[in-house]
Amino acid sequence: MEACPVCEGRMNRVSEEREVRIGRRSVRVLDQFFRCSSCEEAFYAPGEMDKTLRRASEAIRHEEGLMSPRDIRGVRERLGLTQHAFEKLLGVGPKTVVRWEKGTVFQNASTDSLLRVIDALPESAQFLADLHGVTLPEHPQVAIQ
Ligand SMILES: [Zn+2]
Numbered sequence: 657m658e659a660c661p662v663c664e665g666r667m668n669r670v671s672e673e674r675e676v677r678i679g680r681r682s683v684r685v686l687d688q689f690f691r692c693s694s695c696e697e698a699f700y701a702p703g704e705m706d707k708t709l710r711r712a713s714e715a716i717r718h719e720e721g722l723m724s725p726r727d728i729r730g731v732r733e734r735l736g737l738t739q740h741a742f743e744k745l746l747g748v749g750p751k752t753v754v755r756w757e758k759g760t761v762f763q764n765a766s767t768d769s770l771l772r773v774i775d776a777l778p779e780s781a782q783f784l785a786d787l788h789g790v791t792l793p794e795h796p797q798v799a800i801q
Contacts, residue, residue: 665692713760745788746784
């Protein structure tokens, strides 16, 4: 970013720790942005805000001992299920899994435990599949988006 969009002053690159809220939780993480040296207005370059939110999401998961988005995706892919089928298996609402896997929404603690049980005990996945009318692929290997 070259000049301030507000006053055309000089923009400085800033890296500082900031309290970031996600839902009801908040955490201190590194935030990177530009700040105008004259009017002090702050701006994110494209993608910077997402990076800060991702850092905050990772820090909160780490603090609370929750599985990461990548871990959740791994559990789903080892079962060979689409996000939609995985939602059905777990009995959670539409778009829930995509939000977990993007890191924009946290699974609650009991769901986190359920995900770990499913991953550790394949028969529990079969049990839930039968309960919720989901067909598990015979040889899940290929990653499905
Ligand atoms: Zn300015």
